[in-house]
Amino acid sequence: MIWDPKHETMSRQEMRQLQTQRMIHAIQYCYDHSPFYHKRFQEIGLxxxxxxxxxDLKRIPFTVKADLRDNYPFGMFAVPQKRVVRIHASSGTTGKPTVVGYTQNDLEMWKDVMARLICATGVTDDDVAQVAFGYGMFTGALGLHNGLEKVGCAVVPASAGNTQRQLMMMQDFGTTVLIATPSYALYLAEAAEEAGLVMGKDLKLRVGLFGGEGHSDRMHQDLERRLGILATENYxxxxxxxxxxxxxCYCQCGMHINEDHFYPEIIDPDTEEVLPMGEEGELVLTAMTKEALPILRYRTKDITRLIExxxxxxxxxxxxxxxxGRADDMLIIRGVNVFPTQIEEVLSKFPALGANYEIIVSRDGYLDKMEIKAELVDASLLERFAELEGLTRSVHDQLKAALLLDAKIRLVQPQSLKRFEGKAKRVTDLRNEKYLI
Ligand SMILES: [Zn+2]
Structure with missing residues (x-):
């Protein structure tokens, strides 16, 4: 079923017309209501x-995360506080968080675009949906929650953590849809296996709606196999x-963009040039219909390509x-650009390795060193030295071929690496730590 056939199946030409109208409106709206954009337009004489x-969009300057931080908390809002009905914030690793706001109309639009995506995965009002994202200031949990209710699912707001209770509710409530980060979903799968729960019998899961972090193809396959689900990703x-x-959608061949609300561009992150359709680069998004916090040409730092x-x-x-990959997550090791996702992609080609890994970057004198710890699927391999050494060497060589870098590989016991209930932290960069003597 298609939730909103009018907007989800219009011809490319109709879509472009609608986007042009909405973009013209968004730019006028920003000029009239957002002191931030008004000033910016005046500065460039637009x-x-x-x-x-x-x-003409390329004449509009990019908006970056620092703009939101510099205008903390409400400096980029385009409506009086009276009209704001919800505030969220993303945790800042450094300094103040990024604060975002919504009007009543914004929340309605949010529910609607969310319902489209949920419906596209095949979820219906017959489903019981358990939200295992942390509620709170993070937009993930309430965003999904309201969309699921709009579709008509029975929503279980379990929130993150307390794995045993999650499994109990899944069994007792007959949960069919799981909403989580992929790493937490995998952790739940391990816990379910340990508890001896049988998929399809004890647990009735059929669809996973995963987001909050990316996952490799291998992790995707693992999630589908171990939880017996169709694992879908949303962004x-x-x-x-x-x-x-x-x-x-259920075809799993790229994420459909709600482009009547969010206009996508792909740019070269270094030159900031807009790239032709189909080329890989940084995703830039304009929210054309938002009232409380309209945003023009936001640099997401996420690297992807569009499919037409x-x-x-x-x-x-x-x-x-x-x-x-994320332009932010990019590590520079001995002058070489490395995305953690590239490492994940190589590791995922080895069936003997599990989905969990850690990257530790340190410095010895002036030389950067990278160590990668990856979990084995079978613990007994740790005692078969020749085999273990062979596998370690082959992981090392394939990484070197892909990244042009030497890394120390350490294959460790299954389930010995730290598990995360939220977003997994894969990289530990010790290079900027002060030495304590
Ligand atoms: Zn599709």
Whole structure:
């Protein structure tokens, strides 16, 4: 079923017309209501009436995360506080968090785009959906929650953590849809296996709606096999909305973008040039219909590519590939750019390795060193030295071929690495730690 056939199946030409209209409106709206954008337009001498087509968009400067931080907390809001009905914030690793707000209309739009994505995965009002994201300031839990209710699911707001209770509720309530980060879902799968629960009998899960972090193809397969589900991914970020920007349909061939609300561009992160359709680069999003916090050309730092070919599901919206890496997560090791996802991709080719790994970067004198710990699937391999050494060498060589870097590989006991109930932290960078003597 398609939730909103009018917007999800319109021709490319109709979509472009609608986007042009909405973009013109968004730019006028920002000029009239957002002191931040008004000032910015004046600085570059742009008057909203000069904006006539989507091609003029490249004249608009990018918005970056620092803009939101510098205007903490409400400096980028475009409505009086009276009209704001919800506030969320993303945790800042350094300094103040990024604060976002929503009007009543924004929340309605959010529910609607979320319902489209949920519906696209095959979830219906017959489903029982357990939300294992942490509630609170994070947009993930409430974003999914409200969309699931709109579709008509019975929503279980379990929140994150307390794995045994999660499993108990899944059994007792007959949960069919799991909402979690992929790493926590995998942790739940391990816990279910340990408790001797049988998929399809004790647990009735059939669909996973995963987000909050990316996952490799291997992790995807693991999730589908171990939980007996269709594992789908959805994408969003609080600065632009929260979840609801894009998501997999049941065909799992790229995430459909709700592009009547969020206009996507792909740029070269270094030159900031807009790249042609299909090329890989940084995703830039404009939220064209938001009232409380309109945002123009937001640099997401996420690396992906867009797909224009029509999808088998019947939707005609552009799709985006799963995130290939984050410009922010990029490590520079001995002058070489490395994305953790590249390492994950190599590790995932070894069936003897599990889905959990850790990357530790340190410095010896002036030389960067990288160590990768990966979990084995079978603990007995640790006693078969020749085999273990062979496997270690082959992981080392394949990583070297892919990254052009030497890394120390340490294969460890199954389930010995730290587990995360939220977003997994894969990288420990010790290079900037002060030495304590
Ligand atoms: Zn599709």
């Amino acid at each position: 008057r909203p009436e000069q904006f006539k087509s989507l091609d 969003g970020l609080s600065e632009v909305l929260g979840p609801g920007v894009a998501g997999d 070919e029509p999808c088998k599901c019947g939707r005609t919206t552009l799709r985006m590939e799963k995130i290939h």
